[in-house]
Amino acid sequence: MKKILVLVESKNGKLKKSSQEVLSVALNSNYETYTCAAGEGSGGLGTELGVWGVQKHYYCTDTSVAQYNPESYQQFFAQIFETLKPDVVLGTSNMLARDVMPRLAAQFDCAYMSDITELSIGDDIICKRPMYAGKCMAQVSFTDESSKILLVRANQIPVVDASKAESTEAVAVTLNGTAGKTELVSIEKGESEKLDLTEADVIVSGGRGMKDADQFKLLYDLAEPLHATVGASRAVVDLGWVPHSLQVGQTGKTVTPTLYIAVGISGAIQHLAGMSGSKFIVAINKDEKAPIFQKASYGLVGDLFEILPVLAEKVKALKA
């Protein structure tokens, strides 16, 4: 039987939703499923994985993988790859996987693809992704039988009900040495409590219409009850109102939430490129001719400083 190795990640000891999405692809396939995770608490996931039909869960709690380091993480994945010889490696198309998995693909001469939005694995592999910043879609075709490393965008694959009764064997991996050419010097934590923009299910994003940096507080007031992550347009990043890590669009992040609320954003083509894959888009803007309304599902023309507080208040009441 063919084998899938899924790179899973946890937050507060629970499988991330993005990992459940990738596991759903594995569950729906006719392959055997194996998982792996590195870092503190990575072994504890074993108990949660049985329902996903996972045979073995490889984990590593060595100090060298306590924080991300491309060398030690590559070493971890490579050791499992050599043992298991998986036909397919699946992961979420996030910063970590996009950084290290291309090296693994080069190391083992694998087919590699990131940012997949549709994936089903059976006798054939059906795989689709956006191209040219979402201006079109393409099918990803594989020309040989090499192993494949496939990274899936968050919030694109529906999570299935997992109710297998497999007892997953947890296998500890001890790392062999690495070349030691990459040394982690420091980590400066950002707003780690919130999901990253690329994984967020709801995003509240602000543009030049917010008038100044202080007014972004209004967006956070709305984001709070929605459990949303705050984003921004390039214009306000260039003005220095918010850091570049918040930028959505061509030279920022490509996001694919279920709900994207664009506030005071006119909708330059570079911005639309980064968020048009959102399932539902709400646009709030004073200019009814703003291009953002071409992409929006729901449009509110008006003064955002009047609309935002009312919206925040009503959402808060709803969630209370």
Next chain:
Amino acid sequence: MRIFVCIKQVPDTETRIKLSSDSQKIETGGVKWIISPYDEFAIEEAIRFKESHGDAQVTAVTLGPKARVNNALLTAMAMGADDSILIDSEQDLDALTTAKALAAAIKAEGDFSLVFSGKEAIDDSVSAVGQMVAQILEIPHASVVSKATYEEGKVTAEREVEGGTKEMTKLTMPALIAANKGLNKPRFASLPGIMKAKKKPIKNVTLDDLGVSAGQSKVKFTNFALPAEKPPCKMIEGDPQAQVSELIRLLQEEAKVL
């Protein structure tokens, strides 16, 4: 000291994408080609390194149809690169095969200290070639780098990861740096720069020369499709109270997202 910059020519951001009649590729007639914006940060970083460290030779490397990608190399040299390598390929290659060709071209030149690339090319955004080149050359890399400092034999790279968290890593040279926005502000090619570029050498190589063939590509993009038309935007009228109430109703009942 040799420094290499891997660049890719891509359709301009503003390009309207049209599909070929069989939908197996995009129509490239009338497309305006530019250097992928992240690669401009890479070129700029290499030139700045040379300007502050003196004895460096900056070589731009690209892969693509010769007649078209020649321009990208001229621009890189007009900005300040010393020379170029053009790997001629009419066919599209996948990321790994591209990386094999780039790495072979760099290796053939002998010792080097740094390789720069963009964090991704904005056409397919696979975002893998830099890391793959580093793997094949057996050197460390840092991707999505927004700040880099150089000291004797080491590069310290700052990269922005999830949720605005910043990681600082120190790499032993030779190393590869994949540039993100923020690394620097790329200069425009000056008129004297453009004139000088015309006299700078471009070395032409084929995939054959590098021991790579287009047939090694494991991945192909096929069956292109334009995204489905979205239904028109529902404009919600009224005063802010009424607008918000209606929006919440639609988000609950129609979109079912609240």
